[in-house]
Amino acid sequence: MNAWGPEPLPDGTTRFRLWAPGTPQVVLDCDDTHLPMTPQDDGWHIADHSAPPGTRYRFHIGDTPVPDPASRRQHGGVHGWSIVPDHSHDWRVPEWRGRPWHEVVIMELHAGTLGGFSGVTQRLPVMAALGVTAIQLMPINAFAGDRGWGYDGVLPYAVHEAYGSPAELRALIDAAHELGLSVFLDVVYNHFGPDGNYLGLYADRFFHRDVATPWGGAVAVDEEPVARFFIDNALMWLRDYRFDGLRFDAVHAIDNPSFLDAMAAEIRAALPNRHVHLVLENEHNDADRLHAAAYDAQWNDDFHNVMHVLLTGETSAYYADFADRPAERLARALSQGFIYQGDPSPNQDGRPRGTPSGHLPPTRFVNFLQNHDQVGNRAMGERLTLLTDPAKLRAATALMLLAPNIPLLFMGEEEGSESPFFFFTDFHDDLADAVREGRRREFAKFPAFADPAARERIPDPNAPETFESSRPQPGPAAPSWTALYHQLLTVRRERIVPQLHDVRSLGAEATGDAAVTARWQLADGTILTMAIDLADHPAPLPTIAGQIFTIDGRFIAGIAR
Numbered sequence: 001m002n003a004w005g006p007e008p009l010p011d012g013t014t015r016f017r018l019w020a021p022g023t024p025q026v027v028l029d030c031d032d033t034h035l036p037m038t039p040q041d042d043g044w045h046i047a048d049h050s051a052p053p054g055t056r057y058r059f060h061i062g063d064t065p066v067p068d069p070a071s072r073r074q075h076g077g078v079h080g081w082s083i084v085p086d087h088s089h090d091w092r093v094p095e096w097r098g099r100p101w102h103e104v105v106i107m108e109l110h111a112g113t114l115g116g117f118s119g120v121t122q123r124l125p126v127m128a129a130l131g132v133t134a135i136q137l138m139p140i141n142a143f144a145g146d147r148g149w150g151y152d153g154v155l156p157y158a159v160h161e162a163y164g165s166p167a168e169l170r171a172l173i174d175a176a177h178e179l180g181l182s183v184f185l186d187v188v189y190n191h192f193g194p195d196g197n198y199l200g201l202y203a204d205r206f207f208h209r210d211v212a213t214p215w216g217g218a219v220a221v222d223e224e225p226v227a228r229f230f231i232d233n234a235l236m237w238l239r240d241y242r243f244d245g246l247r248f249d250a251v252h253a254i255d256n257p258s259f260l261d262a263m264a265a266e267i268r269a270a271l272p273n274r275h276v277h278l279v280l281e282n283e284h285n286d287a288d289r290l291h292a293a294a295y296d297a298q299w300n301d302d303f304h305n306v307m308h309v310l311l312t313g314e315t316s317a318y319y320a321d322f323a324d325r326p327a328e329r330l331a332r333a334l335s336q337g338f339i340y341q342g343d344p345s346p347n348q349d350g351r352p353r354g355t356p357s358g359h360l361p362p363t364r365f366v367n368f369l370q371n372h373d374q375v376g377n378r379a380m381g382e383r384l385t386l387l388t389d390p391a392k393l394r395a396a397t398a399l400m401l402l403a404p405n406i407p408l409l410f411m412g413e414e415e416g417s418e419s420p421f422f423f424f425t426d427f428h429d430d431l432a433d434a435v436r437e438g439r440r441r442e443f444a445k446f447p448a449f450a451d452p453a454a455r456e457r458i459p460d461p462n463a464p465e466t467f468e469s470s471r472p473q474p475g476p477a478a479p480s481w482t483a484l485y486h487q488l489l490t491v492r493r494e495r496i497v498p499q500l501h502d503v504r505s506l507g508a509e510a511t512g513d514a515a516v517t518a519r520w521q522l523a524d525g526t527i528l529t530m531a532i533d534l535a536d537h538p539a540p541l542p543t544i545a546g547q548i549f550t551i552d553g554r555f556i557a558g559i560a561r
Contacts, residue, residue, distance in 0.1 A: 002044050004070035004229050005157060006051070006084050014051040014084060018059050018068070019044050019225045020202035027060040034060075043205075043225070053086035066198040070229065071142070071158045072236075073166060078142050078154050078196030087240045089170045093177040098244040098275030099133055101296050102363050102500035104182065105401075105489060106408040107132045108371055110421075111140055112147060113471045114411070117164035121172045124179055130414060130482070131489025134182035136247060138372055140169070141187075144195035145426025147467040149372065150186070151249065152193030152425065156233050166241075173242055182244035184277065185237050189230045190253035191215035195431060213253045221259040231263050235270055245277030247299070252283045264294040279366060285338045285354030290364045297406055300365040302339035306330045307369055307396055310514050310534045311388040316446060321347045327510035334403060334518040335508040337365045362404035362503055362520065369393075369400055370410040372421065376470075379443045379458045381420030383413065385475055392534050394484060395554035399532050401488040402496060402549060402557050404503045404520050409485075412472030416481035422459050424467040432462045488549065495548055495559060499523040512539055522559070530557045 007015045016028050021043030028035040028047045037045035037059075051057060058065050058081055067074060071082035107127055114120050120135070127135065139150030142158040150160070159166050176183045191213060192199065199206045206226055207217035220226045237243045251260060264278055280289060280298045289295050306322040306329045309315060315323035322329055322339070329339045336358035345353040357364075368374075375383055384393055400407050412419060427435055440458050443449040449458070459466040475481065499522035506527065508518035515533035522528055529544045532555045541553065546560030 002040075002042070002225065002228070003232055004225075005068060005072060005232075006057070009048065012050065013048045014055075016047050016049065016051075016057065016068075017044055018202070019206075019229075020061065021205050023061060023202045026202070028057060029060055029065060030057040031055060043203075051084050053084050055084040056081040057084065058082055061198075061202045064198075064201065066201065067155060067196075069155065069157075069199055069203075070233075071155050074142050074155065074158050074161055077161065078144050082158075085166065087166075089167070091170075091242065092174045096177040096242070097273065098277075099180070099182050100275055100501070101277050101406070102503075103497055104134045104277070104406050105132050105492070106134045106136050106184065106366070106406065107411060107414075108136045108138065108368075108408055109411045110138045110149070110372065110470075111163045112160075113421075113467070116162065117168040117172045121168075121175050124172075124176055124181060128179040128181055130486055131493060132409070133180070134184055134244070135176060136184040136186060136408070139186050139188055139249075142196075143193055145428075147424050147426040147464070149376070149423065149425075151188050152195070153188055154193045154196040154198075156187070156189075156230075157236060170241060177242070182275075182277075183242075184245040184247055184279070185243045186247045186249060187234065187237070188249045189221075189233075190219065190250045195427060215253070219254065221254060221256050227259055227262070231266055234263060234267055238267065238271060238276055244275065245279065245296075247279045248281065250281050250283070257286070257289065260289060261294060268293065283353075285340055285357070287338065287341075287355045287357040287360060290357070290360055297364050297366050299371075299408075300333065300337060300367050300405070302329075302337075303333045303365070303367045303405070304369065304371075304374060306333060306339060307400075308374070311369075311384060311392055311396055314387075318347050321345050325510070327512060327514055327516050331508035331510050331516045331518065334516065335505045337362070358505075362505060363406055363500060365405045366408050367400050367403065367405040368408040368410065369396055370413055371408065372410065375410065375421045376423050379446070379449060381422040381459075381470065383417060383419070383421070385413075385416055385418050390477070391552045391554060394551050395532055395534060397484065398488055398549060398551050398555045398557070399530060401485070401492055402528075402530060403518070404496065404500055404522075404528065407492075412474075414482055414485045415472070415478040416475035417472045417478075418475045419469070419471065419473045421470045421472070422466045423461050424470060425461045426467075427462055436460050436462060484551075491549055496522070496528065499526065503528075511542070515539065517542060526559050526561050528557070528559050531555070 026037045026045040037047040068082040072085035073083040075081045141153040142155035143153040146162040208220050209217040211218035277296045309322045309326045338357040340354040341356045342352045344350045440455040449455045502523035506519040514535040517531040520528045541556045544558035546558040550556045
């Protein structure tokens with residue numbers, strides 16, 4: 001079985017490999033040496049050469065120099081030289097095994113807006129003190145330019161140069177583990193970005209050109225070298241950098257459950273003595289993937305979407321699926337996980353979406369009120385602090401942080417940030433024009449941007465100021481928001497988390513147009529009850545025994561036998 005990327009050999013040389021089926025000759029360009037590689041019957045090309053860590057190399061396909069698609073480090077961007085890696089690191093917390101899943105409270109971060117890996121490292125003590133137990137980095141692999149969300153990456157193995165070195169990333173993870181924080185990474189295995197992806201030049205079999213996705217032909221994970229490319233990438237982040245888990249972006253665009261199952265099984269077998277957590281983003285609401293032997297959880301967009309409708313009144317685009325009877329839909333999300341469990345989706349031309357999920361424990365679902373997608377994919381990048389009443393948002397925050405589901409925060413919300421989070425890129429020339437105009441066309445269907453002059457107000461994703469504006473700043477009421485998050489996470493840690501290893505729903509019901517009461521049985525047999533009312537004029541909340549938290553007459557929670 002061939003592996004991707006440079007491999008040190010016992011004799012001190014390095015073996016270089018490239019899968020280039022159909023390509024008659026590949027040349028290894030290693031510093032000043034040009035070495036023809038030996039083609040194999042299975043499409044691989046191999047060459048052994050003296051190349052210690054730090055050596056620059058690349059491949060030539062005809063007259064075109066290309067980086068190693070499994071480059072661990074780049075010099076000069078995604079069109080530049082690949083670097084033979086040095087994975088040695090004196091880990092300060094070698095005994096770290098991670099945290100059990102039910103203890104996890106996630107903060108999603110964008111490393112670039114926080115000053116790179118060193119900037120994130122400086123913020124870790126504050127997040128740990130708040131009560132966060134895990135951070136999740138948006139993609140950090142190499143993409144074109146300096147600025148970007150990371151979902152247009154083209155070199156999945158290489159750490160993005162603008163964020164820092166592999167050593168700085170390892171230092172970040174070490175510092176997090178010293179504070180008891182797990183570290184998760186968002187990885188993108190469903191597509192490559194438009195600038196710097198050379199795979200199609202020499203490995204057309206890497207893609208199924210006849211299977212359309214929003215980004216072009218689907219990745220051909222049924223090809224063994226392609227499956228190996230992604231599975232080995234996952235293992236690299238978990239082994240070489242000691243990440244504690246991965247969030248797999250938009251696996252519905254991979255649409256190959258067999259590959260997903262095989263990848264999870266191999267990861268579990270390779271790392272049996274660590275708490276490694278695997279989380280999906282999957283618009284198909286596929287409950288079959290969410291069992292203990294496969295994936296720990298899925299991002300529950302259904303919970304976010306119905307909460308957004310209740311908080312803001314917005315019902316356009318995909319929110320239309322949650323506009324009718326939102327309180328009943330929230331009750332279903334709290335009691336059963338997915339709202340759409342095979343139900344017809346009006347936003348998808350009435351096609352059914354999802355599978356039954358009521359048998360799964362609440363901890364199989366990651367709930368959030370905001371994340372990079374739901375803020376950044378708004379035309380003006382507004383956060384909920386600017387879209388809803390503060391009292392409603394406080395109540396919704398309490399529900400998210402005290403419910404038995406795994407909560408996810410988005411950087412800045414714990415400080416009531418009013419800073420936008422925009423979609424930003426660092427493309428140039430025709431590609432920059434296409435991205436800017438494409439984004440403006442995307443919002444033309446919304447009434448607020450039907451007029452071309454209104455669309456001109458949408459920030460240019462490629463402008464440096466769009467990126468700079470997305471750095472989270474504390475809001476005007478930051479101290480009160482931070483105090484609320486700290487109080488809620490303290491209650492969660494002390495009263496709820498110790499009993500979450502065995503929790504089951506006892507049902508939920510709508511008690512008004514925007515009001516819900518939900519109950520769960522915890523591991524010790526006690527009953528956790530919560531009631532929330534997000535109406536403009538809330539009715540009196542029910543009396544709940546064993547009160548542990550109440551806020552603004554809109555939310556109450558209690559634990560009692």
